[in-house]
Structure formats: C-alpha cells, structure tokens
Amino acid sequence: xxxxxxxxxxxxxxxxxxxxxxxxxxxxxxxxxxxxxxxxxxxxxxxxxxxxxxxxxxxxxxxxxxxxxxxxxxxxxxxxxxxxxxxxxxxxxxxxxxxxxxxxxxxxxxxxxxxxxxxxxxxxxxxxxxxxxxxxxxxxxxxxxxxxxxxxxxxxxxxxxxxxxxxxxxxxxxxxxxxxxxxxxxxxxxxxxxxxxxxxxxxxxx
Numbered sequence: 001x002x003x004x005x006x007x008x009x010x011x012x013x014x015x016x017x018x019x020x021x022x023x024x025x026x027x028x029x030x031x032x033x034x035x036x037x038x039x040x041x042x043x044x045x046x047x048x049x050x051x052x053x054x055x056x057x058x059x060x061x062x063x064x065x066x067x068x069x070x071x072x073x074x075x076x077x078x079x080x081x082x083x084x085x086x087x088x089x090x091x092x093x094x095x096x097x098x099x100x101x102x103x104x105x106x107x108x109x110x111x112x113x114x115x116x117x118x119x120x121x122x123x124x125x126x127x128x129x130x131x132x133x134x135x136x137x138x139x140x141x142x143x144x145x146x147x148x149x150x151x152x153x154x155x156x157x158x159x160x161x162x163x164x165x166x167x168x169x170x171x172x173x174x175x176x177x178x179x180x181x182x183x184x185x186x187x188x189x190x191x192x193x194x195x196x197x198x199x200x201x202x203x204x205x206x
Contacts, residue, residue, distance in 0.1 A: 004194055005092035006185050007114050008032075008099040009107045010178075012122035013152030014077075015133040017168040021122065022101055024175050025182070032182060035088055035100040038064065041079035044139060053081075072102075072109035077147065081106065085113065095194075097182065104158040118185055119162040120178070125169035 012018035026032050038054040040061050049055050056064075061080055064070060073082030083106060091098045100110070107119050124130040130152060134145045159165050164181050168174040185191060193200050 003089075003092040003114075003116070004095040006097045006182075006191070007088060007092055007110075007117040008097065008120060008182060008185075009110055009117050010099060010101050010120045010122060011104045011107045011155070011162070012168075013124070013130065013155045014148040015130050015137065015152075016122045016124045017133070017171065017174065018101055018122045020171070021166075021168065021175055021178055022099055024171075025099065025178050028175075028179065029097075029182065032097045032099050033091055035083060035091070035098050037100070037102065038070075038073075038082045038084065039079055040081075071113045072106040074103055074105045074109075076103045076105075077144075077151070083110065088114070097186075099182075104155050104161070108158075108161055118164070118181065120164045120166065120181060121156075121159040121162040122174070123156060123159060123165060123167045125167055129169075 010018055010022055022034070026034060036050065036052070036054060038056050038061060040056060040058055041053075043049070043052075043055055047053065058080075061073075061082065064082060064084075065073060069084055069086070070082035071085035071088065073080060081103070083100065083102065088098055088100070102110070104121070111117050111119060124133070127149075131145070131149060134140065134148055140148065166174050166177045166181075186195070193205070
C-alpha cells in the first residue's frame with residue numbers, strides 16, 4: 001500500500017548513538033513522529049511509560065503476540081520488544097513521517113510488512129569508541145557491556161541489508177546525514193505528487 005507518510009526504521013548496536021540522533025532529528029523536524037514500542041524490560045533513568053516505550057508485563061506482551069498486534073517482535077538482551085502495526089499505520093495514513101528505533105531483526109521484519117519503509121543503520125567509528133560510549137553511559141555492569149559488544153558484531157554484520165548506513169563519528173555530521181535521508185524521501189516523485197497535488201494538476205502531470 002502506498003501510504004501518504006514515510007516510515008523510517010533506524011537500527012544500531014547499543015552505544016552507537018541511535019537514540020540521540022533520532023531525538024535530535026525530531027527536535028529539528030516536527031513532521032517526524034516517533035513510533036513507541038512495547039517492551040518487557042524495566043524503565044531506565046528518566047524513561048516514562050508511553051514516551052520512550054510502553055513498559056508491559058510478560059503476560060501483557062504474550063496477549064499482544066497471541067492477538068497478532070505486533071508487526072514485529074524480538075528478544076533483545078534478555079528482554080522482548082514489539083512494534084504495534086496499527087500505531088504505525090494510523091500515523092502514516094495521516095501523512096506523518098514516522099521514525100522507529102529498533103534492532104536489526106525487527107527492521108527486516110518491518111520491511112516485509114511495509115515495503116516502502118526506509119531502513120537506516122548507524123555504525124560507530126571503531127570498536128574502541130563503541131566500548132568507551134557504553135562505559136560512559138554508566139547504565140550497565142561490565143558483564144552486560146561485554147554482552148552488548150558481542151551482540152554488536154552480529155548486528156553490524158547485518159548492515160548490508162539496510163538502505164542507508166551512517167557512521168556516527170561526529171554527531172553533527174551524522175545528524176546532517178540523517179536529515180538528508182529524510183528530506184530526500186520527501187522529494188521522491190510519489191511523495192511530491194501527494195504533497196503538491198495542486199502543482200502537479202496545474203502542470204498536467206498525472
């Protein structure tokens with residue numbers, strides 16, 4: 001289905017800066033809206049239910065799986081995460097551009113459900129920098145950091161399945177790259193024909 005809005009799916013290993021980039025993009029571009037996923041993990045830091053995630057119990061998550069409510073769901077770092085198909089469809093049907101932060105498994109599943117979804121992978125500039133960022137966050141014990149680094153090797157190998165790759169070495173440069181991807185999608189023929197229907201009609205372009 002050709003939706004009026006765009007769906008951007010951003011994946012990255014933990015510590016690559018995905019959340020910071022997406023947050024900065026939404027602060028600059030009010031037309032980009034978040035898709036809030038469900039998770040069985042507990043909130044971290046200042047996270048709030050319904051803002052960063054919908055924090056649900058294992059039983060609630062099971063019920064949503066059985067009800068086929070998720071376009072994708074996966075186990076990540078010992079917890080489950082899922083994306084509501086209805087929540088995405090409602091927004092892009094209204095013409096909004098939706099951006100979704102997710103793991104690579106979920107991104108590939110979403111591409112199957114939304115063929116026009118734009119997949120973006122964020123890479124760190126080096127292993128040393130990735131480890132440093134995870135340690136500076138101060139959120140995980142040393143054994144969890146090692147697990148995240150092990151998982152990162154598997155995750156980054158899947159970047160070849162994505163439409164775009166951004167290397168987050170300098171934050172401002174990476175943010176510029178992310179903005180450029182979003183803007184370029186809005187300039188595609190079908191998107192322009194939807195957004196500027198009157199102009200296309202005046203110019204007799206079907």
